[in-house]
Amino acid sequence: MSRNGGGSRVRGPNSALTEFLRERGIDALAIRNRYEQTQQRQQDENGITEEDGVVTVSSSANRRRSGATEAVVTPSARQKKKSKKKRDQDDEDDEFILDRISRPKPGQIEFCAECQNRFTVTAYSKAARTGEGLLCHSCGSKYAQEEKQQKKTQISSRKKRKSVAAALLDRQDVMVPKLQDVCIKLIAKYIDDVDVLGDIGEFNLDKIARILSRNRSLRDNTVKLFLTPAIKSLRFWDCSNLCSDSFKLIASFCPQLESLTLSMCGQMTDGVVDYYAEKLTDLHSISFNGAFLIRNPCWINFFNIRGSQLIKISIANTLRFDRSALQALVNNCPDLEELSFSRVGNLTADDLVLLLKLPKLTSLELSYMKEALTDDTIIEILKLVGHQLVSLNLDDCETLSDRVLLEGIRPYCGKLQTLSLGLGESFSNEALASLFRDWDVNNGLINVNLMRCTNIGDEGIQALIEHSAKTLVILNLNSVYPLTDSTIHLLAASDCEFLSQLDIGFIHCVGDREVEMLSERCPSLQLIEAYGNIRITEVAKIKHGVRLIGRQSDTI
Template sequence: MLKVYLLALHSALTDFLASNNISAAQIQEDHQRRVREAETQEINEGNSNSQDDRESEENASESPEQKKKRKRKETATLAKIKQSKEFARRKSRRVGEPDDDDEFIARELMYEKSRPLPGQLEHCEVCGKRFTVTPYSKTGPNGGLLCAKCSKEVANDDKKAKAKKRGPRTGRRQNQSNLLDGLAQQGALSLAEMCTKKVADNINDIEEFGDLPSQLLHRLSQILSKRRALTPRTLNLFLRPDLESIDIYDAAKLEADDFQKIFTFMPTLRHVNLRFAGQMKDGVLEYMLDRDLKIKHLHLDSANLVSDSHWQRLFQKLGPQLESLKLSNLDSSFDDETVGTMSRYCTGLRRLKLKYCWKMGNGSLQAISDLTSLEHLSLSFVQDMDAEKLLELISGVGSNLRTLSLQGFPNADDRLLDAIHTSCQNLTKLRFSGNVVCTDKGFSSMFTGWSNCPLEYVDLSSTRDVDNSNPDGPTEATGLASEGLVALMNHSGFRIQRLDISSCRHVSRAAFEEIFADGKIYPQLKELDVSFHTIMDDYLVGCIFRCCPELKKMIAFACFNVRDAQVPNGVALIGGLKAQNTIIVESTV
């Protein structure tokens, strides 16, 4: 039965091959021919290799005359190749690359002419595998040919080695950084700004700044401080004996010796501004006092390693010549006794700024009230102060003040606002933030009928009721609310340049509509912060843009109804739900 089945299968296969004009004998003959060709190729390849070996041996054993003849022939061939069009095309493609040498290109072309033709078999230079040469076979690093797999790997390595060059562009992250800085500039930066940033980018390759003007040095210090790139080495670039001021906004990487170096190389200093000076110690102050400097403006931040005794010595030595003093972030020194020493010796102070000095208390307020020559006062306390001491301070120094900044006095009441209304007649800047006691009526009374000139800078942020269980606030509004804001704008609206009313959450929508009504103009308002006013929406934002033609920066964090506001050209809108999508849009208002 099996035999019958096999015969039938053979008959069917024979009929199929015959119907398709396929001959089994021809198939067998073709197979045997391919086997003979492969054997012949191996024999020829062996002969070729042995011939190459013989040629190498001949080259090694050739006479000096034969070497000269071979070199003359090779030189003539290379010279002929250098006159060809293919050589010119290849050289033009490699201009500026490491392998653009004429001799290298000519020898490469000479080798390509002698390499195996397409269709012939060759061994891969890298892996040794035998493959068929094609017109697209690549040359290896040593001049041999590569198989398809190795060619692909070499191409991938070349792509990694030669990263794609991108032109200069500003990404979303840089746009957002500029936006937070209040920059909404279109087009290229100024030439001075571009050059300054280029210098900052290559700061490690610069040996000196030369005679750069002080304003450019100040800008470079700002950029390098922002990048945390101010080190002992880069500090040396700013030390010039002819300068009278130095501004270092990030001295965190400087040591005590670096601070001493500043006072050594800059003996004519009048203005010293050192921020984050964590390594400034008593020895630095002793060295500074021994140099007999003529410093008039001193600003130190985070100098926590300086003791109270050395602060007092500083005031005793330099106090009579100081005109401005700014100290901040001192948590282990600078107590009431030190402040008392300051008030006794620094009788000529016109500007005083003390922020986050943890040890200052009521005694400090009493001591500061004796500085009747003050024109600019900025205080930010950590401890709770007695309201009566604060009233005495305002009554004592308020008449000469041009700027007043009070932060960290949450328990001050309406009596403070009345004291400012009565004593302060020359203010151009007022900051009173973080208070939870003063009422809206108190703010309204202060601004109504106030004989003080119109304010240019106002910060009344975070003056509000903090009872989260009652978001609408008490019946009598706490902090700056509708009446107080309307009174403020009626008093100072046409002169005000910067206004911060963030977190004054009891201002009504009707008050905003009244302040920014059609026909009202605030010609000098450039910066406005209305963050955490939940009633702010696209309509009110449009009214603000219409009434403030000089507005450059508007902050609206947590204003969730600001969605699709049309922002005028050149205005930085920070916050809002879609602030990350568009930064500058032409206004349609």
């Protein structure tokens, strides 16, 4: 199709439309000229002129009142940048207007910019990738498929990055999973359709139980799959969906059970614990977390019946365990070796003195019990059992003072291997340094937690490193704010042979250089937690085999 007259060689409906607009003065240059004319009029009205980069602002009203008044302003870099940005925006607006004007309306006949075939324009016609012309339905569909595939690839890449980040948070390696692990995850996914798990071993049973607990999938109908007469150890980490009868099934189907761990067991009642006392004749280890419905008479009855065989007791998150229950525990559990109380709210400092009747303790936890902890009570307990303690946990112990370190732990805890003083903001830097300096009776700690001990600094931690560098396996320094990079360099230079887990989160002196040094100089290091350290970037070169989690660039 050609345009008549003038010998024009313009062909096609698209070119005809462009020529039609140009004849009526509708093009980018005309729009630009009109814009500049409008701007010039506004400047003239405001008395603004520009010569050789100098802007002159004058007010005719002021000139009429007080003679001629002029202000000469040299444009700043910010003004120049703003002016350039405005011109660029005008250019984009011009292109947008032209595109809207020149785009054919639905119902018109066009030639495909790809295959040159005639087609009828619709509201869904796609523009060519070059930006010139439209595409017919078949060509548009082809490109739509390509765009769809690109979106799928982007989504797949995003999911992969998410899985990598999630694996880091779960402290897992990102690699091809074992067939066994794939089967375990598949079983956990379709656990409601499984009739029996069979003889897969306690280790694999525990894996499946952990997955179900994480997904809140441990329910009355699935708990039966884990109950077999021969099983001796059972750990359920989320029992929030189990009713009282399901708890009783554990004792009914597992009479040979020796170790039982139940967390988030808020629906467990007195009748369940009484049933355990009657049926579980081989039980020697219990751990109940969140059993807040169990009352004192029930605890007393349980310890009276099974206390003589218990060697490990862990009770957490309950307000219904007071002095009478503790008295029954110490009277009936003479062979108790491991005792853990965490957030047991009704115990006081006078009650904890009863622990002096447990001379065989090797592991003691009294965490998140501020009102019950005093210097005198802890020191008296350590005088009795400190010489054999290998693990001591006093987390959230802000009511304690440096006396516990210098008068309790240092003189009496020569065999200590695990020390946890998390949230111990009352301990001083000097006292911690004095604890570890020349502590010859102790051969070195293996696991140390000083999280949020915010009054401890370089002196105390450096004394710890010099004392225990050759034995440390796990070290938590999270939120020990006063530390400087000299302590981190000392830790790296000490060649901690066995250090495998290190938490240096929210220590703002730590950056790329520090984590690189730690990963290179600590041969057994497997995990570095670095939440809140903005100086650690994706540039950090971490040795193969070391997982770094908490880095801001590793987003989900």
